[in-house]
Amino acid sequence: MRKKLTAAIISAMLVLSMAACGSSKSEETDNNKQSSGKVSTTAVAGVMTEDSESASDTEDKEAGSTEATKSDGSEATTEDGSENSSSTEAVTTSVSSYEKGLLDASELFSERDLTQTADTSEAKQLTLSDGQDVNITEAGVYVISGTASEATITVDAADDAKVQIVLDGVTITNKDFPCIYVKSADKVFVTTVGDNSLTVSGSFTADGDTKTDAVIFSKDDITLNGTGTLTITSSDNGISGKDDVKVTGGTITISAEDAAIEANDSIRIADGTITVTASNDALHAENDDDDTVGYIYIGGGTLKLTAADDGIHGTSIVQIDGGTIDITASECIEGTYIQINDGTINIAASDDGVNAAKKSTAYTPTIEVNGGYITVNMGQGDTDGFDANGNLYINGGTVDVTAQSPFDYDGTAEYNGGTIIVNGEETNEITNQFMGGPGGGQGRPGGDFGNGQFPGGGRPDGSDFSGNGNFQGGQMPDNFDPNNLPEGFNPNNIPGGETTEK
Numbered sequence: 001m002r003k004k005l006t007a008a009i010i011s012a013m014l015v016l017s018m019a020a021c022g023s024s025k026s027e028e029t030d031n032n033k034q035s036s037g038k039v040s041t042t043a044v045a046g047v048m049t050e051d052s053e054s055a056s057d058t059e060d061k062e063a064g065s066t067e068a069t070k071s072d073g074s075e076a077t078t079e080d081g082s083e084n085s086s087s088t089e090a091v092t093t094s095v096s097s098y099e100k101g102l103l104d105a106s107e108l109f110s111e112r113d114l115t116q117t118a119d120t121s122e123a124k125q126l127t128l129s130d131g132q133d134v135n136i137t138e139a140g141v142y143v144i145s146g147t148a149s150e151a152t153i154t155v156d157a158a159d160d161a162k163v164q165i166v167l168d169g170v171t172i173t174n175k176d177f178p179c180i181y182v183k184s185a186d187k188v189f190v191t192t193v194g195d196n197s198l199t200v201s202g203s204f205t206a207d208g209d210t211k212t213d214a215v216i217f218s219k220d221d222i223t224l225n226g227t228g229t230l231t232i233t234s235s236d237n238g239i240s241g242k243d244d245v246k247v248t249g250g251t252i253t254i255s256a257e258d259a260a261i262e263a264n265d266s267i268r269i270a271d272g273t274i275t276v277t278a279s280n281d282a283l284h285a286e287n288d289d290d291d292t293v294g295y296i297y298i299g300g301g302t303l304k305l306t307a308a309d310d311g312i313h314g315t316s317i318v319q320i321d322g323g324t325i326d327i328t329a330s331e332c333i334e335g336t337y338i339q340i341n342d343g344t345i346n347i348a349a350s351d352d353g354v355n356a357a358k359k360s361t362a363y364t365p366t367i368e369v370n371g372g373y374i375t376v377n378m379g380q381g382d383t384d385g386f387d388a389n390g391n392l393y394i395n396g397g398t399v400d401v402t403a404q405s406p407f408d409y410d411g412t413a414e415y416n417g418g419t420i421i422v423n424g425e426e427t428n429e430i431t432n433q434f435m436g437g438p439g440g441g442q443g444r445p446g447g448d449f450g451n452g453q454f455p456g457g458g459r460p461d462g463s464d465f466s467g468n469g470n471f472q473g474g475q476m477p478d479n480f481d482p483n484n485l486p487e488g489f490n491p492n493n494i495p496g497g498e499t500t501e502k
Contacts, residue, residue: 091116091227093249095270095299097342098321100370103300105321108268109248113223115251118143118166118191128170136163147171156183164189167196167230175202182218190216191224192250194495199233213258214240225272226250237262247272248299259284262308265293266315269323271301282307282329286315292362296335298323298343311362312335316360320345320372329453332376336360340397343372350379352387353401364411365390367419371397378403384433392430394418407435 003184092115097105118141126134128146134153139161145168150272152174155163172179179198182188186268202211214237216222223246224230224239231253232238238254238261239245245263248270254260260276261267264287276282282305286294294315300322305311311327312318318335325345326331332347334355347353353376356365367388374397376385385401386392388409393416400421407413413430420427 018411027423043440089117090119093225093271093300095248096321098319098370101319101321101341102317102337102339103295103297103319105270105297108266108297108299109246109270112162112189113225113246113248113269114225116191116225118164118189120166122167128172136165139163141166143168145169149173150175152177152178152179152181154181154183155185157185159184159186159462161185162187162189164191166191166193167226168193170196170198172197173199176200176205178204178212178215178217180216180218181212182220182222185220187221187223188218189223189225190230192224192228192230194228195231196228197231197233201233201235204236213237213260216240218235218242218245222246223248224250224252229253230254234258238276241290244268246270247274255280256280260305262286263294265287265295267296269296269298269301269303271299273302275304276306277309278305278309280308281310281313282327284310284313287312291315291360294360295319297321299326303327305329316362331355334359335364337363339366339368339370340372341370342397345374347371347374347376349376349383351383353378353383353385353403354387355384356388356390356392358389366393367391367409368393368395369397369399370395373398373420374400376401376403376406377404380404384408388413395429395431406435407431 002315021349025289047411052266064445068332074094092111094114095105095109109334120141120143123141123143126142126144128144128148128151130148132148133151134142134144136153136155137157139157141164143166145428147170149172151172153165153172155165157163165180167190177200179200180190198215200215204211206212215232215234216239218241220242221244222239222241225248227250228244229251232255234254236256237258238256240259241263242401243264244266245261246268246471249272251273253275255277256279258278260278260282261282262284265285267283267285278315283296295317296312296314296319297317298312298320301324303323303325305325305327307327307329309330311329311332312334313331314335316336318333318338320343322342323344325343327346328348330351331348332349334352334357336356338354338356352376356367358365365388367386376399378385378401381404383405385397385403385406386408388411390409391411392407392409392413394414395416396403396418398419398421402423406422407430409430409432413432415428415430420430
């Protein structure tokens with residue numbers, strides 16, 4: 001009996017010692033470190049360790065009050081007024097950086113971003129009620145549950161406060177105001193456990209000068225992660241962030257009458273399952289005051305995006321380093337510099353499949369494919385599989401295009417590696433579609449334009465190309481309108497003009 005009692009005491013002491021160690025370690029999150037490779041964290045009995053140095057901003061768990069109040073001024077705690085003392089074993093995800101990527105993933109996500117479970121050992125437990133807002137004014141972790149209508153979870157904390165909202169079986173239905181509204185904080189984490197649903201069904205009302213037009217509306221950085229599900233239904237936007245919006249885990253389903261996810265500075269996706277139906281863009285990043293930002297990064301996850309306009313729209317950069325992405329939209333991927341390094345991407349477009357356009361002054365419009373498997377199926381008409389208003393580079397991976405116009409570019413095209421399949425046939429050429437319509441740069445009806453160049457080395461507006469042949473005197477004929485060509489127009493019959501046959 002004495003031996004059993006002694007063993008029990010020793011065992012209890014070991015458990016208490018491990019728990020104390022775990023509590024100390026769990027507070028050391030989001031260290032500000034740099035990495036050129038894989039960002040990864042590992043969970044061991046609630047203790048997080050770093051396989052390699054992780055990144056970005058310093059987000060150590062903050063000590064102090066975790067007080068929340070309801071809209072009636074009462075303190076929002078557990079029903080018996082006590083704090084939750086339970087702790088959950090950490091679950092994490094990882095993201096790898098592409099060595100030559102424009103964006104380094106190790107600098108885009110912190111350890112706390114990638115941790116899918118919250119340390120709830122000191123969390124406040126809150127239960128929703130109809131018609132009562134929950135106002136969070138201090139840094140901390142808040143576990144929220146329950147069903148309510150006309151209720152908003154509002155974060156209005158200090159500029160250095162990090163707030164983690166754990167949605168544990170939450171259902172909120174509002175008519176005209178966000179379900180989650182971040183007015184002020186350094187950063188907010190929305191972590192899901194179980195099944196959660198947020199709905200706004202009517203026209204949004206403003207908060208003073210702030211147009212609150214999304215079910216989750218944040219004026220500061222926000223990260224969505226977790227092991228649960230989140231269903232968002234919106235009469236306007238689904239998620240709107242005025243800084244950075246990150247998704248690193250969980251299952252998120254969004255149905256929005258405008259954009260599904262929009263952000264001013266960036267949308268960053270490391271993992272998670274995201275299903276979107278949007279009447280405008282699925283993912284949209286744009287800063288009206290600074291066209292050098294507004295980028296989109298996807299490093300993993302499973303995305304199914306259905307949009308009436310753009311599937312993925314980034315003002316500056318769109319970089320895809322991994323994941324499985326299915327897009328059905330008018331234009332599926334649009335940005336100034338589009339870099340695809342890995343991933344399985346399936347595109348069904350009615351306009352352009354992948355379009356690099358001049359939206360940012362920081363970059364030349366470019367499409368660069370270094371890896372992955374990209375399948376593009378284009379609708380009928382004046383549509384392009386890959387449309388670069390600048391340069392097009394295929395250096396690796398597989399590009400499988402079914403289209404009348406597989407490629408259209410205004411600058412340089414280079415095929416340096418990988419596999420190109422056009423309409424079921426493998427090829428080693430990047431043909432060029434000039435000015436839309438059938439024919440491509442290898443010869444339009446009525447004459448060979450030589451790699452997409454107009455005869456005489458001139459563009460339709462009279463500016464100079466470096467091609468062969470000349471219009472008389474190097475000038476366009478009088479009253480020549482490239483947008484209103486006469487029936488049967490033949491460039492070989494232009495006086496003094498000639499083309500180069502290949």
